[in-house]
Amino acid sequence: MQKTSKTYELFLSVTPGLEEFAKEELKELIRYEFFNTIEFNNEAGLLLKSQDLFSLLTLIKYLKIPTRALLRVEEFKARDLPKLYKKLSKINWNDYIPTTDFEFKVSSHNSRLFDDRKIIKAAKDAIADYQKAQPFKAKYNELTWSHPPIIFIRFEEDMCQVSIDCSGERLDKRGHKIFTAKAPMRESLGAALIRFIDSNEEKGYTLLDPMAGSGTIVSEYLFQDQVNSKRHYNFENFPLFRKQAAQKVNILNDEIQRKALANDINRDNIKAIKENLEGFDLEVTHGDFFKMEELSENNLVIACNLPYGKRIKTQKNIHEFVNDFYAKAQKLGAKSAYAVMPETFIIDKKFKAMRSQRINNGGIWVQFVKVSYN
Structure with a gap:
């Protein structure tokens, strides 16, 4: 140095x-x-x-x-x-x-x-x-x-x-997500959600995103312990930086065995997920989350960026949709379920929800909401 x-x-x-x-x-x-x-x-x-x-x-x-x-x-x-x-x-x-x-x-x-x-x-x-x-x-x-x-x-x-x-492209543009879906989630928000989950769960859980879109949440989960070398940063062009002796840095090792499942009802999204995350320990399925059968995972955590009822509409009342999501997660045998949602969404008191601080997601104030089933 x-x-x-x-x-x-x-x-x-x-x-x-x-x-x-x-x-x-x-x-x-x-x-x-x-x-x-x-x-x-x-x-x-x-x-x-x-x-x-x-x-x-x-x-x-x-x-x-x-x-x-x-x-x-x-x-x-x-x-x-x-x-x-x-x-x-x-x-x-x-x-x-x-x-x-x-x-x-x-x-x-x-x-x-x-x-x-x-x-x-x-x-x-x-x-x-x-x-x-x-x-x-x-x-x-x-x-x-x-x-x-x-x-x-x-x-x-x-x-x-x-x-x-020093960034060039925004830092949340990781470089490995080639294909996107409608109303994609910013990677920085996904990374914060994973950090929120990790702080509330024991290591070694399996993560399922049942409405995965192009796979931002599972992507951030799988890349959480890795340096981002998939893209270029403008600081790498600074002569003052380039004059420094090249040094190998390797501090983030994937010490935790991370396994993820991704599901989506849209076939184009399924294709995007497979293309974006080829080579990872990731099982990808196509179908309706609310029709999924119980999973055999012993340490399952479900996480999802729920539709906000704006760019992506739901057939039922949005508050009913949210509560059905948490009820279905429980039926699938999850130990807990996390969702990103506007702070105005109403959750049934029976779920005993824990909320994060408010986050400005593109002008919409959202929160991470955890429900435990222990």
Whole structure:
């Protein structure tokens, strides 16, 4: 691990409501020897600090809950556009974005600089003049970016904070899910659900998603203990990262034998699941969950992203549908059943439901709801 006297900061953006899941994930990861140089500030959002840039950026590949990772490059005071241009032109952009194809996202709060168009023009001019004076090496023209680098410029009063997106595609775009279904579940939400289940169940349970769609829940369950090497991340193109000595990192081992079952009533979804999760210990069946026969699994946990009655409709009243789901799970011999559903859904008191905190799922506030049958 190569360290410098500079402390680097990495900010992780998380879906509202998933913060605690993300914090628990980070606490588990940074206890490993490879990442133990990383400081996690539990009081200032999901902010990581380290002098070991390689470890800090490599950690991104192990994260399941966050949606983006931003490397903070510089922070300075700027009250006018000439000062902004001057400060931006002094940043060593060749350390991060050896390309002329990049984008900007600007935000301003109580600042004298608030016009996005003028701010972006000053930033473009500053970077263009820097790259003209100090061209990046021709070999970097061959790099492939999953998404053009995004430069974030944020003003809080007169302070300007400059960050660069390390993700490329959102982090919940894992790279192994080729086919999707209608109203697909975000992988970050699925990963949080698995973390919620793992915290409430003994190890070694078999997971069944009876209305699996394209298989997000079972996918996150099976990939829970594995590093994501199925996709490219923009930080892998940063020359400052590439200069670090290549190091093999292998901290997540599938120590738990994970077995999953996936069922869906739609044949196209069944095909998608098989294509997306080929090679895993996964049994896939086609049929109506409410007509399934009792399963022989001794340690069965059922988990499902239930239809919300919006993009996907149900023939019966949605509250009746939810309670029928929990009743059927019990008949199938499950020890417990989990569902993702809007917080407004009504569950019969006989089920003694346990709810997670509220989660903003694309503008709909949902919760993870557990029902035990012990």
